[in-house]
Amino acid sequence: MAERGSYAKGVARREEILAAALDVFSREGYRGTSLREVAKQVGVSLPGLMHYFESKEHLLTAILQKRDEVDTATYSSNDDLIDGLVRIMRHNRDVPGLVQLFITLAAAAEDPSHPAHPFFIDRYSVVLSTLADAIRDRQAAGTARADLDPEHIARVLVAVADGIQIQWALDRSVDMAGDIERLWAALSA
Amino acid sequence: MAERGSYAKGVARREEILAAALDVFSREGYRGTSLREVAKQVGVSLPGLMHYFESKEHLLTAILQKRDEVDTATYSSNDDLIDGLVRIMRHNRDVPGLVQLFITLAAAAEDPSHPAHPFFIDRYSVVLSTLADAIRDRQAAGTARADLDPEHIARVLVAVADGIQIQWALDRSVDMAGDIERLWAALSA
DNA sequence: GTCTATAAAGTGATAGAC
């Protein structure tokens, strides 16, 4: 292809913009942020932003996708996935904007025609099955109650993680990671 | 006051509009519904709607408030509150629009200046303390494990209820009420 | 008091110049 150089440059610019947008949404909230404001903070014009992301919802989806990549690599790589979940919840205290964005977009993605719909379907599918595997591993190692249904407990743990973020967003004194650890302890007793 | 008659009529009209709006949001989704569309479906003009609700977010808040009144009276009046929670989750399958509205508005209400902020703060405060009381009652009756911390388990149950709605919205095969019942069973074993 | 009509301010999205 003749535009190989330009294509690579375009991808790099898109990554630059995505990283900057991720940073903006991490620090500032999600509410009230117009694309014009995001574009300004990122250092590009509105059409410049939309040249790389075909709509606002596509940009927001890409941000959450990028966040997952970074978080997975940082907090739950070569280790027990339940501990990884707790570590991610601890980290979430530092990125309130992403917490709010995640909940809002997850709710909106219910609509099958929403751009984020496939992302969330796939995300929950992967998270639930890998978490169920982690529970099975603990059961095999004798560090988890044998009578627990791995699929059910995985679903519950993910639900608690999502739901506790709503409560934390309204009341920052809520200890998200601690509550999950204590639930697991109560389920292991 | 001289306007007593008219005032009463205004309140009745507001209740009419609120009931109609609640019905619209229950059936249809929340996403994409403009105030003009709500007004049309309710049978009033846009300024007619805004005469009774000072902003869109105020209307949405009033809808959730009304829903809580109805649900509390219908599903958790003179009975065990944990059973009431399960019944409400079972009922929620019939009102997907309200489920989506609740999650979206709860996330947005994180902002202390959001009109729904006081509503959610108060709501979680009441729900958590009454649910903790219900857990204490079960412990006193010997039908719940004595080592459970009522406040912690109440917070976890509410988090599961909220989080499981997100998963259900994306995958309608999720059994919201059943998952909560099974979690309680696992915590009682 | 309640409504119809209309406009202001801001949003996401697009067309077309360079």
Added chain:
DNA sequence: GTCTATCACTTTATAGAC
């Protein structure tokens, strides 16, 4: 590949009839 200019549509606000 990035801009200026503009569009259609949103929420919100106001003027004025009845």
